[in-house]
Amino acid sequence: MSLTLGIILIVVALLAGVALGFFIARQYMMKYLKDNPPINEDMLRMMMMQMGQKPSQKKINQMMSQMNKASNEQGKKPKKAKK
Numbered sequence: 001m002s003l004t005l006g007i008i009l010i011v012v013a014l015l016a017g018v019a020l021g022f023f024i025a026r027q028y029m030m031k032y033l034k035d036n037p038p039i040n041e042d043m044l045r046m047m048m049m050q051m052g053q054k055p056s057q058k059k060i061n062q063m064m065s066q067m068n069k070a071s072n073e074q075g076k077k078p079k080k081a082k083k
Helices: 002-035 041-050 057-075
Strands: none
Touching (some): 041 057
């Protein structure tokens, strides 16, 4: 009986550790990406120049705001409608 209980407790502790580790890693990555966005204005300017466009500051600001808006919408969870 005690051996079975020990095995069950080990399995439960392992599953709890995996779940907790997943959520901690997820929160860490979300915070990291929020603090260090993958694309900044300089990178955007270089990409536009490589595509043959002459980037104005207004275009860059518009593109950055669109990218930020898209990432904010993606990060939010849709709310369920109440009936």
